[in-house]
Amino acid sequence: MTVIILRIGHRPQRDARVTTHVGLTARALGADGMLLTGRDKDVKESIEQVTRMWGGRFTIEDGVSLKEAVTRWKQNGGKIVHLTMYGINISDALPEINPNENLMIIVGAEKVPPLIYQLADWNIAIGNQPHSEIAALAIFLDRLNQKKGTDPLTQEYFESKLKLIPQLHGKKVINEEE
């Protein structure tokens, strides 16, 4: 199963931190990559820098055409989830999702074009209250991983030269290359 995030409506500078959080969250929860409809070299570089330091193979591509990305994904048989507070509750939707299928997860910034609601296989609400696309993505991926029975939140998942030694109190990081 390939899981890819499509971040739409990103505005350079204004959304830089939130989009970076979206990308890092996707990576930490085992997604394979993120596509960005806007262009933002800084966001791209800061996520790539984390991957270089902390391991794994997370790809990020900016300046992507929304229509092309979605059309190609559908032609290849992938399914599309759109995270929105207007959708069907995650508890109702998750049982329908086959964890072996390739999944594109659309995460909007401000306004999302009506087209997206139509072309998504599932419009899924992580609750019907306004909160955060970062939180919504985190909970969706965590629950999807629970369903699949994998846990990228465990350390062994990433092959990293930097290793954290979990501490009751304090910080400990070792660099295995040194």
Place this chain on the structure above:
Amino acid sequence: MTVIILRIGHRPQRDARVTTHVGLTARALGADGMLLTGRDKDVKESIEQVTRMWGGRFTIEDGVSLKEAVTRWKQNGGKIVHLTMYGINISDALPEINPNENLMIIVGAEKVPPLIYQLADWNIAIGNQPHSEIAALAIFLDRLNQKKGTDPLTQEYFESKLKLIPQLHGKKVINEEE
């Protein structure tokens, strides 16, 4: 059980959006309130505005003294969780947490003072990879709710005059006061 977020190191303007997401995520996942060590009228107002519109009783207080808040919490018998990638994995820590105890969850912006690591009852890592304090809080609260057997992501949780009607495709909101 009372669950309160203590957001530390907030820098007005620079952190406004991220701190707002932290607060809205806490609220949507059933926490009771957020304390903010810095002052930020805009963040406070935008979260209060959501609560007025969308229901529930989420309190927010800014300009709080870190030491006072923590000392008073401990004196009243509350426990403290600090979310940090350097801590013990959530899967290992969660079984130790009694869901009937009052919980303060500390969420840092950039640098967190070493004191916090010492005074926390649990330093908990939502994975040992760098990602997002918003995502970390979301997953912690979602898993805590799963353990408690409550789900604030269901609509009935909030008593709101605005009601979303979950849709397969599209948006539908009704205002029960009209």
